[in-house]
Structures are given as structure tokens and as C-alpha cells.
Amino acid sequence: MxxxxxxxxxxxxxxxxxxxxxxxxxxxxxxxxxxxxxxxxxxxxxxxxxxxxxxxxxxxxxxxxxxxxxxxxxxxxxxxxxxxxxxxxxxxxxxxxxxxxxxxxxxxxxxxxxxxxxxxxxxxxxxxxxxxxxxxxxxxxxxxxxxxxxxxxxxxxxxxxxxxxxxxxxxxxxxxxxxxxxxxxxxxxxxxxxRTVRDAIGDLPAAGESGDPLHDIVESRSARVRAMIQAIPKNGGSRSSLPPTFALKCHESSDGFYDVYGRMNWDDVSPTITGGCINPSKGRFLHPEADRAITLREAALLQTFPARYKFALTRGKYAVAEMIGNxxxxxxxxxxxxxxxxxxxxxxxxx
The missing domain is CATH 3.40.50.150 (Vaccinia Virus protein VP39)
Structure with missing residues (x-):
């Protein structure tokens, strides 16, 4: 060497x-x-x-x-x-x-x-x-x-x-x-x-059309989950605001984990970015306004990586999310x- x-x-x-x-x-x-x-x-x-x-x-x-x-x-x-x-x-x-x-x-x-x-x-x-x-x-x-x-x-x-x-x-x-x-x-x-969520990711272009592969990976959600996400109030809302018709079976038997399917607040810090940061079922990882989870690039920026920091995508998006969260x-x-x-x-x- x-x-x-x-x-x-x-x-x-x-x-x-x-x-x-x-x-x-x-x-x-x-x-x-x-x-x-x-x-x-x-x-x-x-x-x-x-x-x-x-x-x-x-x-x-x-x-x-x-x-x-x-x-x-x-x-x-x-x-x-x-x-x-x-x-x-x-x-x-x-x-x-x-x-x-x-x-x-x-x-x-x-x-x-x-x-x-x-x-x-x-x-x-x-x-x-x-x-x-x-x-x-x-x-x-x-x-x-x-x-x-x-x-x-x-x-x-x-x-x-x-x-x-x-x-x-x-x-x-x-x-x-x-x-x-x-x-x-x-x-x-x-x-x-x-620094707030807005400071970190507020100026990013819309996901899907930015030219940055970490920001453009498309989500795949069921129609019911997409509808539930759309119904969660913007800028800090949580699933506690949803009507009973949107309750997931896995949540009916649990009184905890209130942050799952919650939105981040533009003018506050984010929750801890974990390896599940692009999965709304893992925590308060929904974008403050857009009806989606945060992207890999948004997660990396909330971790304060430089905007052009490169991540190897050879094992897929969840492996990158794990790296960023760790x-x-x-x-x-x-x-x-x-x-x-x-x-x-x-x-x-x-x-």
C-alpha cells in the first residue's frame, strides 16, 4: 500500500x-x-x-x-x-x-x-x-x-x-x-x-425532476396509503388527526409510536434521521408539504452532508438510507x- x-x-x-x-x-x-x-x-x-x-x-x-x-x-x-x-x-x-x-x-x-x-x-x-x-x-x-x-x-x-x-x-x-x-x-x-428543516431542504427543486438520483427515486405506495398521507395536515401534522377510516390495523393494537406517518415541521428541527428515514411507517419522516416521505438527498442534507456528496446506490435506496441514518x-x-x-x-x- x-x-x-x-x-x-x-x-x-x-x-x-x-x-x-x-x-x-x-x-x-x-x-x-x-x-x-x-x-x-x-x-x-x-x-x-x-x-x-x-x-x-x-x-x-x-x-x-x-x-x-x-x-x-x-x-x-x-x-x-x-x-x-x-x-x-x-x-x-x-x-x-x-x-x-x-x-x-x-x-x-x-x-x-x-x-x-x-x-x-x-x-x-x-x-x-x-x-x-x-x-x-x-x-x-x-x-x-x-x-x-x-x-x-x-x-x-x-x-x-x-x-x-x-x-x-x-x-x-x-x-x-x-x-x-x-x-x-x-x-x-x-x-x-x-437550523430548521426549512433551512436544510426548503430550497430544493421538486423531487423527481431534479437530475439528482438521490432526490428523484420514485415512491411506490398503495392507493390507500397515498390517500392517508394526503389527508395528514401539512407542516407538522400527524396520523392522530386522521379519521378512524384511515387507521391501519397495526396501529389499532398499539398506543405508542405516535410519530409514524407524521410530517416534519418547516420551522423546527427534524426528528432523528435513522436508517428508516425514507419510510413513513418508521417515524415522522413525511415531507412538510409534499405528499411523500423525504428523499435520500433530503435525509443527507438533514444530516448536514454537502449537497453534492455521493452515495453508492448499488444495493438500492434502503441501503443508502441505512448509511445516512448511521x-x-x-x-x-x-x-x-x-x-x-x-x-x-x-x-x-x-x-
């Missing part, structure tokens, strides 16, 4: 569990030189490569990636890397899984945090940033991960943040772990720069990375 030349004028970073590239996009927007990334899923890796061609990409299981090969390919020695960042798969810590203790403990993805620790021990980056769902804080392996970082001389701060407070037009609570061996590190104070919003990672970059420029090694 060809070696990457380290750009000395920019702080360096490596992205673990990179997915389709949301974290890397934010890091690069904040001025980091992302040297390498690791991603197991072939479709996510293909999407990553479409947008970040100059980054060394390991399309492999992280358990097979060694610090020695990263150092060799990236031209690094232990202690030189500025930032090691990653978002281990969070499905094993999700709210629904968290209620199933056996499934939560047995999910093999939960153990991938051990490989983050393995790479930290060998690479000794100046700063580590980890992002995940809040439930991670209750996991014993996470507690051991923090103890190991402290033994290595890292100062740690972890905090649950809402991405809506950092310019992302959606509600999404994430645990952000910061660890530094070059000084005390604190989380960025929320600038409370709220991504870390670039605007959120850019805000955190900007604070880390300032920390790196003003801190000195701990005595």
Missing part, C-alpha cells in the same frame, strides 16, 4: 468505523488532514472512497488492522498522531436493544471498543474522540476503556450532547468522549446555532473537531 505523506501544516487524524464518511467530512471541514480510515461494510467503504479519494481506506474488520501498518502507511511514529476518532457501531447499545439484557451483552459489536483501546495503546494519539449513543456509559467495557486511557495519561471528559445545538437541523442525542494527553480537555460549549452529522463533528484543533494549538504535554 502506498504511503501517505503527512501534511505538517494541518493536524492529522485517523477515522475508525468511518461508515460513509460523515466524521471524516467534518474533520476535513475543520482543517484536519485525515490520513486513514477503517470501515468493514463494502457499500459504506465504496461511498467513502467516492468522496475521500486521497485517504488510505482499510475496507477490513478493524480487528485485523494493526497499529504498525497504520504507522508505516501514514508515515507516523507512536505519539505523533494528533487525533484518533471513531464511532463504534452503536446498534448494540440502542434504546430498544438496551431493554433486552441478553441481546445487549451478547452483541459482538459491543466488544469493538476494545480494538479502539488497542490502537490507542500503540499509536498514543494526542487526542482521542469517541462518539456513540448515551447508553454506552453503562457498559462495563466502556468503563474499562476509560480506566485504560487514564493509565496512559489521558485526561477524559465525556458528555451527552444534542446535535441540534451545533447547527444540525435534527434532534439527536450523542455521547461524545474526549481524551487528551496534552492537557485538560473540555467539551465545546453549545453555540445554540439552531452517519455522524458532519456539522456536529466539524464543531467538535474545531474545538480539538484549538486545544491542540494551545496545550502542552502533561508533566
Amino acid at each position: 502506498k504511503k501517505t505523506k503527512v501534511a505538517t501544516e494541518k493536524p492529522t487524524a485517523i477515522d475508525l468505523f468511518s461508515g460513509c464518511g460523515g466524521l471524516t467530512q467534518g474533520l476535513r471541514e475543520a482543517g484536519f488532514n485525515v490520513l486513514a480510515a477503517v470501515e468493514l461494510d463494502p457499500l459504506a467503504a465504496a461511498t467513502y472512497a467516492l468522496n475521500h479519494r486521497d485517504v488510505v481506506l482499510y475496507n477490513r474488520d478493524i480487528r485485523t488492522v494493526t497499529a504498525a501498518e497504520i504507522e508505516s502507511v501514514c508515515g507516523l511514529e507512536a505519539g505523533q498522531l494528533d487525533l484518533l476518532a471513531g464511532c463504534p457501531p452503536c446498534q448494540g447499545f440502542s434504546r430498544l436493544t438496551h431493554n433486552n439484557k441478553r441481546q445487549r451483552l451478547d452483541d459482538p459489536r459491543n466488544r469493538l471498543i476494545d480494538d479502539v483501546g488497542r490502537l490507542v495503546r500503540a499509536l498514543l494519539p494526542k487526542v482521542v474522540m469517541l462518539e456513540n449513543v448515551p447508553a454506552l456509559t453503562q457498559y462495563t467495557r466502556y468503563l474499562e476503556f476509560k480506566r485504560e486511557l487514564r493509565r496512559l495519561g489521558y485526561n477524559i471528559s465525556d458528555q451527552v450532547l444534542n446535535v441540534a445545538d451545533f447547527g444540525v437541523p435534527q434532534r439527536r442525542r450523542r455521547l461524545v468522549v474526549l481524551a487528551s494527553r496534552v492537557g485538560k480537555i473540555d467539551h465545546l460549549q453549545s453555540p445554540d446555532t439552531r 452517519a455522524l452529522p458532519p456539522a456536529f463533528s466539524r464543531a467538535q473537531a474545531s474545538a480539538i484543533r484549538k486545544h491542540l494549538s494551545t496545550s502542552s504535554p502533561i508533566a
Whole structure:
């Protein structure tokens, strides 16, 4: 594998569990030189490569990636890397899984945090940033991960943040772990720069005729579902406003999930964009005005991906929706990375 030349004028970073590239996009927007990334899923890796061609990409299981090969390919020695960042798969810590203790403990993805620790021990980056769902804080392996970082001389701060407070037009609570061996590190104070659904997607052309394949994929719904969607009030309406004749059988026996078949509100943030974001039966994913679910491009914009960000469609639209929903919003990672970059420029090694 060809070696990457380290750009000395920019702080360096490596992205673990990179997915389709949301974290890397934010890091690069904040001025980091992302040297390498690791991603197991072939479709996510293909999407990553479409947008970040100059980054060394390991399309492999992280358990097979060694610090020695990263150092060799990236031209690094232990202690030189500025930032090691990653978002281990969070499905094993999700709210629904968290209620199933056996499934939560047995999910093999939960153990991938051990490989983050393995790479930290060998690479000794100046700063580590980890992002995940809040439930991670209750996991014993996470507690051991923090103890190991402290033994290595890292100062740690972890905090649950809402991405809506950092310019992302959606509600999404994430645990952000910061660890530094070059000084005390604190989380960025929320600038409370709220953006709305209108800010993100209000200026898009009509879906179906834009020339953007992510915005033009045609929906296929039954006549009854189409009629139900048309009857839901515009700009924030929900299925609770519908007459009983539109009630779906699957909803008659459930008092929960009120947001399904709900519309987004133009002047509010969106709900959390998930892997089901183009399916109105999965949440409040109907367009504020148009009688359809949001498109893949609208979902990506609500996640703050650039308007021209490319996504590989080789496995169909639902696989792309899953990638978008699993991504870390670039605007959120850019805000955190900007604070880390300032920390790196003003801190000195701990005595």
C-alpha cells in the first residue's frame, strides 16, 4: 500500500468505523488532514472512497488492522498522531436493544471498543474522540476503556450532547468522549446555532425532476396509503388527526409510536434521521408539504452532508438510507473537531 505523506501544516487524524464518511467530512471541514480510515461494510467503504479519494481506506474488520501498518502507511511514529476518532457501531447499545439484557451483552459489536483501546495503546494519539449513543456509559467495557486511557495519561471528559445545538437541523442525542494527553480537555460549549428543516431542504427543486438520483427515486405506495398521507395536515401534522377510516390495523393494537406517518415541521428541527428515514411507517419522516416521505438527498442534507456528496446506490435506496441514518452529522463533528484543533494549538504535554 502506498504511503501517505503527512501534511505538517494541518493536524492529522485517523477515522475508525468511518461508515460513509460523515466524521471524516467534518474533520476535513475543520482543517484536519485525515490520513486513514477503517470501515468493514463494502457499500459504506465504496461511498467513502467516492468522496475521500486521497485517504488510505482499510475496507477490513478493524480487528485485523494493526497499529504498525497504520504507522508505516501514514508515515507516523507512536505519539505523533494528533487525533484518533471513531464511532463504534452503536446498534448494540440502542434504546430498544438496551431493554433486552441478553441481546445487549451478547452483541459482538459491543466488544469493538476494545480494538479502539488497542490502537490507542500503540499509536498514543494526542487526542482521542469517541462518539456513540448515551447508553454506552453503562457498559462495563466502556468503563474499562476509560480506566485504560487514564493509565496512559489521558485526561477524559465525556458528555451527552444534542446535535441540534451545533447547527444540525435534527434532534439527536450523542455521547461524545474526549481524551487528551496534552492537557485538560473540555467539551465545546453549545453555540445554540439552531437550523430548521426549512433551512436544510426548503430550497430544493421538486423531487423527481431534479437530475439528482438521490432526490428523484420514485415512491411506490398503495392507493390507500397515498390517500392517508394526503389527508395528514401539512407542516407538522400527524396520523392522530386522521379519521378512524384511515387507521391501519397495526396501529389499532398499539398506543405508542405516535410519530409514524407524521410530517416534519418547516420551522423546527427534524426528528432523528435513522436508517428508516425514507419510510413513513418508521417515524415522522413525511415531507412538510409534499405528499411523500423525504428523499435520500433530503435525509443527507438533514444530516448536514454537502449537497453534492455521493452515495453508492448499488444495493438500492434502503441501503443508502441505512448509511445516512448511521452517519455522524458532519456539522456536529466539524464543531467538535474545531474545538480539538484549538486545544491542540494551545496545550502542552502533561508533566
